[in-house]
Amino acid sequence: MTTTILLKKIKKRDMNALLDWFDVRQSKLYKIGWAYLKNHHDVEDIFHNTILKVHDNIGQLKEDNYFETWVTSIFINECRAVYRKKEQIAPERVESGPLDSQLELLNDLDRLEDIHKEVIILKYLQGYSQLEIADILNLPVGTVKSRLYRGLIVLRQLIEGGGNDEL
Structure with missing residues (x-):
């Protein structure tokens, strides 16, 4: 399925189309999330939150060509929020060996x-x-x-x- 067709389905709030889009880019986004959070469960939570935000706010997308950029921006903002929250709770550094x-x-x-x-x-x-x-x-x-x-x-x-x- 082409990206254009997939995006049209996503804009019609087709959750399966959105999940298909995320499946193709999961590895790329996971690497970004891991760089921020270094915790598999947190990154998975970010995926779920981002999918819901994209689904609920797809009407705010102004330019179809920037869909991936828009989603990545939402994903990064979610990562930043979790990272800040974790830093407030327990700031710690990874021990290096x-x-x-x-x-x-x-x-x-x-x-x-x-x-x-x-x-x-x-x-x-x-x-x-x-x-x-x-x-x-x-x-x-x-x-x-x-x-x-x-x-x-x-x-x-x-x-x-x-x-x-x-x-």
Whole structure:
């Protein structure tokens, strides 16, 4: 089924069409959710909340071409809300030990400020363009470029500095 037909069904509040759309993009969205929350159950809850919000608010979509961007924005906002709530309840850092380089990179990425972390995740882990990221986060493209640049500089410093201040 083409995306256009699927979107028409979604706009008619066809829950099965919406679930089909999410099934195709589940892996991509899951990676974004995991980068924020690092908890499978929380990410699953975010999926459910996002599906319901998209279903209930599909009438607010102004441009069909931006459907995926709109959904991703809702998903990220849900992740941010859960992350903030968890930080208020029990702020804690993941203990690092002898990890492979990919996990160390993710730990270093997690140490970045949220504004830098989210643009790097969207650009390099999810493959969104700077323009798409600007749409998702509702920011000017120049701000996205600036955050990417600064975030990559800090990430490089963390990696070159060993990435672990605590032993």
